[in-house]
Amino acid sequence: MHRESADTVPQGPNQPCPSSTQSHVATTLLPAARQSLFDHAVGTDPPAERTGQRQRLSTEEATRWADSFDVLLSHKYGLAAFRAFLKTEFSEENLEFWLACEDFKKTRSAAKLASKAQRIFEEFIDVQAPREVNIDFQTRELTRRNMQEPSLSCFDQAQGKVHSLMEKDSYPRFLRSKIYTDLLSQTQRRLS
Structure with missing residues (x-):
């Protein structure tokens, strides 16, 4: 942002x-x-x-x-x-989020998946996150719902929006x- x-x-x-x-x-x-x-x-x-x-x-x-x-x-x-x-x-959080998502998709340990997902959500997605990325309300809420059962694709929509924002802007x-x-x-x- x-x-x-x-x-x-x-x-x-x-x-x-x-x-x-x-x-x-x-x-x-x-x-x-x-x-x-x-x-x-x-x-x-x-x-x-x-x-x-x-x-x-x-x-x-x-x-x-x-x-x-x-x-x-x-x-x-x-x-x-x-x-x-x-x-x-002052917008490096967009790239850092995108990179964190790329790294997250390589997670193979089910035990680490939930904790990594929570860390990414708290750092980049949650309202008032320290490095909050600029995504719309619907994407934020979908990602919040995805966090109930984290999977390797739980950040896909948010990551896509941030990628598109960086690419166009x-x-x-x-x-x-x-x-x-x-x-x-x-x-x-x-x-x-």
Whole structure:
């Protein structure tokens, strides 16, 4: 959920700020996160870390992120770049919820299923949850009913709504963002 306050001055990474300062936030509040992402993705990290078998991001791979939202989510550097972008918009809870649901679907232990489902519900779905995602009342209530007998599909509708919201709203802005364009530029510079 995008939060903004026109009369709030950014005090730190957890304070809301007006959306008009997005590029300012991206360059001032998150420089370490952005630089770390760039370092790992384009291979400009310190020599000691380069000795491993680190895969570098190519311009072609980064360009493919614009093909579809699912291509972006399926690439580890794409996911990291999108997460960094969502942090600038104070809406990373959407991606964190989607990822929690993906992890939840891999649960094989019946004993863990109910406790994991409860944790996800309390963190993201419940009214006034600490990281409440923006879903409609009907989806929230369906998910609440699903919690009576949790299954691997109990979050499917809510996850689908959040995926659609990110794809239609955040993803196009990400593709126009300084984070993405800078990353593309850095991959291109490395090739020249």
